[in-house]
Amino acid sequence: MxxxxxxxxxxxxxxxxxxxxxxxxxxxxxxxxxxxxxxxxxxxxxxxxxxxxxxxxxxxxxxxxxxxxxxxxxxxxxxxxFEPFQIPSGSMMPTLLVGDFILVQKFTYGIKDPVWRTQLVEMDEPKRGDITVFKYPLDTNVDFIKRVVGLPGDTVVYRNKQLYIKPSCEVDEKQTAGLKCGEFNKVGLSIVNEDEFSMQGMPLPRLTESLSGIEHDILINPMALETKGRYFQQPGTKVDEWRVPADSYFLMGDNRDNSADGRFWGFVPKENLVGKAVFIWMSFEFDNTPDDFLPGWIPTGVRFNRLGSIQ
The missing domain is CATH 1.10.287 (Helix Hairpins)
Known part of the structure; x- marks a missing residue:
């Protein structure tokens, strides 16, 4: 659209x-x-x-x-x-919530023409931890938003709710900050709380993940089974392991057990990148239930405390 x-x-x-x-x-x-x-x-x-x-x-x-x-x-x-986007789902919770309206910086990864999306000017490369809007690889008419986890040359493993990254030794040292090249690095996790978020009555622990020095919070569902049978299977790798090709990126949602991300459909080519999410300019609450008089799409409040830069 x-x-x-x-x-x-x-x-x-x-x-x-x-x-x-x-x-x-x-x-x-x-x-x-x-x-x-x-x-x-x-x-x-x-x-x-x-x-x-x-x-x-x-x-x-x-x-x-x-x-x-x-x-x-x-x-x-x-x-x-800049281009405005609305967050339609909870796949990026707790960082981005349904009802957040964000600004995406279009020129971060290069300037493209708005119709054919041909690269006109080269700019920065995506960094681990960037929250990125991109054209969904399986349907480029749809925009997705996820966090960059794997860079070209990386090997990414997600196993038992834990992320591991093996960066290539051939990339710039700035891209491997905090990680040892050529070996799997267990990405650090620390508990924040266990009762702030829930799904169908099940508490979702909130954890802080340290990704190459970039700290951000994620949610996990301890009771949710990893649906490895639906994972994108790359030839020559284990079912929960992915080697990121050249000029491509591996992205995941912060709500790890409720995100249709790279684990299920693979990699995002560089030409699919739209821009970097940088700012929440409005955030609405939608608390209407089917029994309420007002329809569910009408806001019930404004979350002013969420306005500002995206971490």
């Missing part, structure tokens, strides 16, 4: 801009000539009403001239600088 909207914005911008240009260079001079001749013939200065009758501005041209600056600004801002 976001891809269709981007294409619509570009078409609207180009269309209104083209109408404005054609009018500016072809029809506007002719209107000025008619007005000037009428003014000379009448011998008095014409008022606006008379001018509009002598040289009327077509409605489509007037509309294009009015909306072009605004639409062009929105297209540039949304395509190359």
């Amino acid at each position: 976001a891809g269709y909207f981007s294409t619509f914005l570009v078409i609207l911008t180009l269309g209104s801009g083209l109408i404005w240009l054609v009018d500016h260079f072809m029809f506007a001079p002719k209107r000025k000539e008619r007005i000037a001749l009428a003014q000379v013939s009448s011998g008095v200065e014409l008022d606006q009403e008379a001018i509009e009758k002598i040289a009327p501005l077509p409605a489509i041209t007037e509309s294009a001239i009015s909306i072009f600056p605004m639409i062009a600004a929105i297209t540039i801002f949304r395509s190359f600088i």
Whole structure:
């Protein structure tokens, strides 16, 4: 849907801009000539009403001239600088909640054209711990948001609720901060609390995970079985092990037992990256139940304490 909207914005911008240009260079001079001749013939200065009758501005041209600056600004801002997204599910809890509205920095991983998504300018590479919006590899019309766990060349293992990373020794040392290259590193976990979140009455422990020096919180469900039978199986690896190909990334949700992430569909190619989630600009609560008078999509409150930078 976001891809269709981007294409619509570009078409609207180009269309209104083209109408404005054609009018500016072809029809506007002719209107000025008619007005000037009428003014000379009448011998008095014409008022606006008379001018509009002598040289009327077509409605489509007037509309294009009015909306072009605004639409062009929105297209540039949304395509190359920041794009708003809404969090639709709990797969990134506790970091991002349903009802959070976030800004995604589009230029972090490079500047791309908004229609064909061709890389125009190279920028930074994704880092472990980045929360990234990307085009879902199985359906690029859908946007997903997850956390970068594995970089190109890494081997990632997720076993018994524990993450292990074996970074390649051929990458920049900055990308392996806190990890020993060529061997599996057990990613550090520490308990925060056990009763803040729950699912179907089951408490979900909240843990702090230290990923290459980047600390963030995750949720696990101790009673949930690992559905390894549904895992993406990469040739030559164990069922819960993945080797990240070149120019690809392995991403996981922070709500580890309620996230359809790279464990189930594989890797995200670099060209699928949309940008880095950097800011929560609004956060609504949706507490209406089927028995309530108001529908569930109407907010019941605002979580002002959640507004700010995303960790």
